[in-house]
Amino acid sequence: MDSFELNKIIGAILGTLLFVMGVGFLAEAIYHPIVDRGPGYALAEAEAPGEHGGAAAEAPPEVPLGVLLASADATAGQAVSKKCASCHNFGEGEANKTGPGLYGVVGRLIGSHEGFAYSAGMEAHKAAGDVWSYENLNAFLTAPKSFTPDTKMSFAGVKDPVERANLLAYLATLSASPVPFPPAEADPAAAAAAPAEGAAPAPDAAAAPADGAAAPAATEAPAATEAPAASH
Template identity: 50%
Template sequence: MSMQQLDSFELNKIFGAILGTCVFAMGLGIVASAIFSQHPPAVPGYDLPAPEEGASAAAPAAVEIVPIAVRMQTADAARGQKAAAKCAACHNFVEGAGSKVGPDLYNIVDRPKGEVQGFGYSAAMKEHAAKGEKWGYEELDHFIANPRSYMKGTIMSFAGVAKPEERADIIAYLRSLSHSPAPLPNP
């Protein structure tokens, strides 16, 4: 059908259908807004129930972490080597291999902090090195757990290892990377 063949009655039906569809869609929007309207709360936030009278308000007991000296007695260097694979993207474990993004970790246990020649340490690490600090078992444990928390301003972007046993295994592996491994700490 061409436009010339359509009479005014046919055009009115087409425009009426379009107009009716638009009015119907607008009506649905208005009805939906009324049904699903959101009213802001009188007081912002959530109303939490108050603790019952006589109920203990003490916080749950914190998980006690076994000291690294005790964990090192049962740590496994083979498991630590597997766990340390995530460190290999930034660190070398081979003697004389040099630094990558991070310094070489060969012979790290009991090594002075910031000692790898030619590596660009952060100001935070240089401060620790200037104090004559070493990478002992406690220091490695805390640093591997959360580098940014242990050393504010470090450039190491690793999030850390949460599991204490896994950290002990990694430290046992790092301890094995030496011609004369550092003695185990006394439990």
């Protein structure tokens, strides 16, 4: 192939590329969108919950611990305790494992089980005189790292409040003298719905006079009979 033919091929390729580029520039100029010119229509955005009178979703009220414990099932709690069995013993006089023995734990001074090396956080609870009350056990079992940030316990916690109550009911049985449950306070939701004690019932709307209506006029007494004129 001589140089003339090669130049023709190269020229054809370059010409094609220039043609394609020119068509691209032309198309972009024709179809390029025009911004901020002429009337437009703004699409409505979804409103956030609670705006313009919309009610936001509310979390259900927390049930008091005493109410949960009043209906707790210790047998179900024993089944839950299997999650803890790899680190704790539950029998009286049994040796410590990775965690301290849990027999008699309810009401016990925190960080005081004999022969167990506690973390600094548990030792601080002990120095403060904190005990394993039902409330403290419930808080610890909900989130151990929140109750004692440097605890050695790697357990994530029991998130279900009913499951925790069952477990606490089982731990209460691990004692010769079980600690009584806290009083079962009234459920806040039920208390809010119940009428106040001694409150008078609302008057019947039909019996009450309409707002602004005048009270019926009092019956007028009959006019006194005029005395006859004296006779002359």
